[in-house]
Amino acid sequence: MKKLGFLIITLLVLGAGCKKAEDTFLDKKPTNVLLTDQVWSDPSLVLSVVADLYDRIPQYQELEQYWNFADFDDAFPSNYGDYWRVQNQTYGYNDWSLWNYDYIRDINLFILDCKNATQLDSADRKRFLGEGEFLRATAYFDLVKRMGGVPLILDTMVYNFSSGDNTAYLQHPRAPEAKVYDFVMNECDSAAALLPNDPTIKSRATWGAAMALKCRAALYAGSIAKYGATTPSVMLPGNIVGIPADQADHYYQIALNTAQQIINSNEYSLYMKYPDNLSKNFYELFLDKNNNPEVIFVKDYKLKARTTQFTVQNQPHSLTEEGAVSGFLNPSLNLVQSFEKLDNTFAPLAAKDASGNYIEYNNTSDIFKDRDARLAGSIILPGSQFRGDNVDIWAGYMQPNGNVISGSTFGAQGTLPGQSTPTQVVGFDGPVSSQIEHGTQTGFYIRKYLDPTVGAGGIGTGSDVWWIRYRYAEILLNGAEAAFELGQNAAAASYMNQVRARAGLTIPLKPSDITFDRIVHERRVEFAFEGQRFWDMKRWRLAHVVWNGTKTTLSTQPGNIYEPSTRMWGLWPYEIYDPGNPDNGKWIFKEVIPGPITQAHQFRLGNYYSQIDPNTIAANPKLVQNPNQ
Amino acid sequence: MKIKLQYIICFLAGMTLLASCKYDNYSPPSSKLTGAILYKGDSINVSYNNVAFQLWQTGFGKLTPINVTVDQNGSYSALLFNGDYKLVFPAGQGPFISLIDPKTNSDTMLVHVQGNTNMGIQVLPYYMIMNPQFSVSDSTVNATCKLEKIITDSLAQDIQSVSLYLSKTLFDDSRTSVSTTNINGSDIADMNNIALSATIPAMTPTQHYIFARIGVKINNVEDMIFSPVVKLEY
Numbered sequence: 001m002k003k004l005g006f007l008i009i010t011l012l013v014l015g016a017g018c019k020k021a022e023d024t025f026l027d028k029k030p031t032n033v034l035l036t037d038q039v040w041s042d043p044s045l046v047l048s049v050v051a052d053l054y055d056r057i058p059q060y061q062e063l064e065q066y067w068n069f070a071d072f073d074d075a076f077p078s079n080y081g082d083y084w085r086v087q088n089q090t091y092g093y094n095d096w097s098l099w100n101y102d103y104i105r106d107i108n109l110f111i112l113d114c115k116n117a118t119q120l121d122s123a124d125r126k127r128f129l130g131e132g133e134f135l136r137a138t139a140y141f142d143l144v145k146r147m148g149g150v151p152l153i154l155d156t157m158v159y160n161f162s163s164g165d166n167t168a169y170l171q172h173p174r175a176p177e178a179k180v181y182d183f184v185m186n187e188c189d190s191a192a193a194l195l196p197n198d199p200t201i202k203s204r205a206t207w208g209a210a211m212a213l214k215c216r217a218a219l220y221a222g223s224i225a226k227y228g229a230t231t232p233s234v235m236l237p238g239n240i241v242g243i244p245a246d247q248a249d250h251y252y253q254i255a256l257n258t259a260q261q262i263i264n265s266n267e268y269s270l271y272m273k274y275p276d277n278l279s280k281n282f283y284e285l286f287l288d289k290n291n292n293p294e295v296i297f298v299k300d301y302k303l304k305a306r307t308t309q310f311t312v313q314n315q316p317h318s319l320t321e322e323g324a325v326s327g328f329l330n331p332s333l334n335l336v337q338s339f340e341k342l343d344n345t346f347a348p349l350a351a352k353d354a355s356g357n358y359i360e361y362n363n364t365s366d367i368f369k370d371r372d373a374r375l376a377g378s379i380i381l382p383g384s385q386f387r388g389d390n391v392d393i394w395a396g397y398m399q400p401n402g403n404v405i406s407g408s409t410f411g412a413q414g415t416l417p418g419q420s421t422p423t424q425v426v427g428f429d430g431p432v433s434s435q436i437e438h439g440t441q442t443g444f445y446i447r448k449y450l451d452p453t454v455g456a457g458g459i460g461t462g463s464d465v466w467w468i469r470y471r472y473a474e475i476l477l478n479g480a481e482a483a484f485e486l487g488q489n490a491a492a493a494s495y496m497n498q499v500r501a502r503a504g505l506t507i508p509l510k511p512s513d514i515t516f517d518r519i520v521h522e523r524r525v526e527f528a529f530e531g532q533r534f535w536d537m538k539r540w541r542l543a544h545v546v547w548n549g550t551k552t553t554l555s556t557q558p559g560n561i562y563e564p565s566t567r568m569w570g571l572w573p574y575e576i577y578d579p580g581n582p583d584n585g586k587w588i589f590k591e592v593i594p595g596p597i598t599q600a601h602q603f604r605l606g607n608y609y610s611q612i613d614p615n616t617i618a619a620n621p622k623l624v625q626n627p628n629q
Numbered sequence: 630m631k632i633k634l635q636y637i638i639c640f641l642a643g644m645t646l647l648a649s650c651k652y653d654n655y656s657p658p659s660s661k662l663t664g665a666i667l668y669k670g671d672s673i674n675v676s677y678n679n680v681a682f683q684l685w686q687t688g689f690g691k692l693t694p695i696n697v698t699v700d701q702n703g704s705y706s707a708l709l710f711n712g713d714y715k716l717v718f719p720a721g722q723g724p725f726i727s728l729i730d731p732k733t734n735s736d737t738m739l740v741h742v743q744g745n746t747n748m749g750i751q752v753l754p755y756y757m758i759m760n761p762q763f764s765v766s767d768s769t770v771n772a773t774c775k776l777e778k779i780i781t782d783s784l785a786q787d788i789q790s791v792s793l794y795l796s797k798t799l800f801d802d803s804r805t806s807v808s809t810t811n812i813n814g815s816d817i818a819d820m821n822n823i824a825l826s827a828t829i830p831a832m833t834p835t836q837h838y839i840f841a842r843i844g845v846k847i848n849n850v851e852d853m854i855f856s857p858v859v860k861l862e863y
Contacts, residue, residue: 089804090678232849233721544851549804602804604679605721605851614693621692628721628851 014264037139038115041366043124043364050128051504053135053298054108054204056103058142060096061531062299063308072547072601075446075564076568078537079437085596086568089549093629095564097610098146099137101153105473107136108156116375125547126198130194133281134205134213137187140180141217145535147627148241148609149177152542173622176239178247181221185254188214199267200291202466208267209297215258220539221249222485234541234608236627241609243320250472251484259479259495270502276514278504281283282377286449287465296470307462311451316380316391317410317439318428321457328443331379331528332568333591334370339375339525339559344507346521349571351589358588363592364573365392367589373504378528380445382573387452392427393443397571405577408434415576431572433595442570448529473499473526481519489514496522511530520561538608549602605629634844651860662740663706664748666723668779673725673754674842674855675803680723682750684740685715699723701800702857714740717748719842724847724854725754726784733829746797754854755780755847756788763841765863768829770808770841771793774856776820790845796840801858803844807832814848829863837861 029035039045061068070077070085077085111132117125134155143150151172159170175183188210197207225248229235235242243251262268271294274281285294301307310323313328320326337348344350349367361367364382368375380386382393396406397416407414407426413427426432431440451463480495489511497508499522509518523536537543548564553565570592578584606628617623665672666680672831683694683708695714697707716738718727727736728751740748761774772793778785790813794806803809810827829839843856 184707550809551804551808600804615691616695618691625719627719629719 003005016137034112037119038549042117043128044113046120046124046128049110049396050131050135051105051506053103053132055403056100056106057135057138057299058098058100058103060520061462061529063465064299066310066329073332073565073568074335074528074533075332076329076570076597078327078439078441082328083596084087086594089599090602091367093606093611093626094613095607095610096146097613098143099613099616100143101402104136104139104153105156107132107139108154109494110213111136112156120581121391124614125193127196130191130210131205133187133191134195134210135379137191137210137213137217139183140187141184141213144177144180144184144606145220145538147612148236149174149180149192149239151623152180152183155464171620171622172242174624176238177224177241178221181217181243181251184217185214188217197267199263199293199296201294202289202292203300208262208265209470211258211262212296212475215255215262215475216470217250218255218258219406219478219482220535222248222482223539225251225334226485227539229604231541231544231608232418233606234627236624240624247484252485253629255478256486256488256491259475259482260628262472262475263479263495268296271475272502273323276557277429278373278502279376282374282503285471286468287451289466294472295466295468296472296475297467298466300466301462301464302463303461305463307456308467309459309525310449311456311463311465312459314446315457316386316393316429316445318392319386319389319457321455322459324438326457326461327437327439327445329446329447329529330440330568330570330594331444332442333444333554333571334565334569335524335528336375336379336444336571337554338521339372340373340375340505340521342370342505342507344505344509344513346557348554348556348558349589351591358590360576360583360586360588362586364587366587367571372525374528376447378446378448378451378525380447382443382560386445387437387454391429391445393429393440393445393573394427394587395433395443395574395590396426396506396575398574400576400578400581400583403456404574406433408432409436410439418579430591431570431594441596442568443572444570446529448505464492468530473502474532477519477523477526480514480522484514484516489537492519499526517559521559539602541608543603543607544605547601547603549600566592566602567597631805636645657822658708658710660709660742661706661710661745662709662742662784662862663734663745663747664750665702665704666699666725666752667703668725668752668757673701673723673752673757674701674857675699675711675723675852676804676844676855677701677800680852682722684719685717687715701855705756709742709852711743712741714742717738717791718752720805721851723752724756724845724850725752728753734856743817746754755786755850756845757772758843758845758854758856761859763844763859763861765829765839765861769824769826770829770839770861771824772841772843773824774843776817776845779821785850786850788817789848790814791817791823791825792844792846793827794844795827795829796843797836799840799858801840801842802853802855837853 018053067082069075071576114129114132119428144356157170192207192210195205195207225243225245228242229245237540271285312325315326317326328374331475353359363383368381372460396404399405404426405414405416411424411428412426412432413422415422431441431443449465451465455461456463474497478493480492484492492514492596493509493511546565547561550564552564554569558562572590572592573587576583609626612625644829680699681696683696685694697705699705730738734740757777758778759775759777763772790811793810794801795808797807808827808830810825838860840858841861842858844853846853
């Protein structure tokens, strides 16, 4: 009875509480989230919204997805869990697939809110609107380069509850591929007019970033129009996929004009702080956050806030700051031999002479002499240093009869013939033939983006090296490619020579030397491990030619861009053990294929445009699937 | 003691509830649709894992295709529910083009599955490899064949190359071959008399047999057409 009375009283009290505020009861302001008008009253709150949108720019092959660099022929993944990358033959049709309309809706909402915001001052609003448009252009560019033409959704579509099951008004067909590229370029123009033109801003969108995106997009569209003609089956009716060949010059002209606008603005220049050591200069270009004139737009990191594990995972094995973790990406000999010689010629690394005998070198680094400075700036070669310490890359001793004395662990001990005490018979950085992970299996480690700061190689600290999305050298090479395609070889040569001179290739190329092969090569070596090559190979329609699934041997013509390159090769140094003879202690090099590689990569025509998930098509029957799948 | 009884009751109740659960409320598909892709009764040999067609079944809500991959020798099989399906080769699949089906007046075919069903799919290949002959002498495989151009109208395509592939296993094409010989299409003088030879390389472990077949790459067509795989002993 007592209990019942208490219950009644409680209910009455609760009911009385409701009564007064009857009409506003459901309109209470939440205390745990910020509402749209609250956010749009304070620029620092808007900045945190736009920071989230920057963070959600789709990634592939970046510092936080370094493992994807091992998907092609540039690097081998020295990690048990990633050997499948070299043991699968074909790429899935849904690899690189993207349908991130949730992201695009958030950007559309951001732009809508920005236009409606009344409490911000107009300079802030202008900049945020410019950033929103830049991000939307970036998002659509990422979609179009993966999927081809996609529905262009530029408003925040709202579900109409009265329409019930009828959702046809929310279903939009795919726009032609060229139309999406046109949209990206127009959006860049619009954003560029709103954004600050300040080359000291690197991590937020600027005039330079918008123009760089426009330049890249125009170049992609031009090359798809031109080289798409070589793969007529990679097309869809209505040009949803594929751009008519007669549009090529139009897009190349836009790319060239945009590149020239950036070049003539004189806001950016090539990084040249260490002219005495061009390899160091090229390496520092990626690390230097202090007034770096080349960098246009980055994804930045900060110690104690957000860092990457790139250095942790990829540092040389003997110099690791993190015990068992190191040496994931091993650049391939395929890539290493693509770096030119200083006389502008291409040649494989001279491991054997014409009659098939090994060539002897005094030092492990001698075989890499007289090559493009970018080679040592991008890749840790045998006989070089990292963080001020020598790396120890050698595969063992070899006797004149071809016998090899080596070990099965890093820096293993072994007894040489004629000796009684064991000595070290293999490098502490590998390569060892027993396929141990976390050390090099190709004879190389990656240097580009590898942070030499003490502590950057520890999991807890990580590296705050930024990821460069656009830099001035790309503008020059984009301009060179567009000029070449338009028949302006003199302009192409002048742009390309600037980039090449910075790499120590001081003999300028003549206008008549500029060929499509030259441009393809220049981009491969300049942008190695910068996430460019895969998209380049797609737009040039070279991917199915080079990654054709056949188990070929290493190309002997690194200058030929059509040579298949489906497996990563390594170059293992051996010290000659021949006491009493003059060649004792000299080095020879063997071309090897790392043991875990069992398959050759095959890029099929259906991979040029990734698959749209069948469930997406089931939900929107107006969508057409990509060809050849 | 009382508590224990409660536990037992809970346990029994749980058991009873779980016993009413069944793994699934309908039986799995059990009708097998088998057959081969054919041209005039000859099956069309392709490379493994590269040629597929789609089966669509309407009437069950969300419409997504069932992909059926064609085997090396042109055969296929799929485990399905009884019912009516639509069969279509997506554009660009296979070294052939689909015929116009008189019932649908398009390249879509209607398939009725009732129990185990066998159905040959007639298509129109660009070329056929006729009368392939293989022989081994002194660790060299010699092959001859005749190529017949089937599509000769506006859709006709030229030959890019003809290849002889030798493989250690039954899977035999450019991806698995241990020895390959190519002839460019432009170098073919007589399509009725094509001869290729390839050297058998040293193999580890040693085996005294090898698989061979001839493949034809057609311009602007991704998938190649092959002759049947033959096992050669030496």
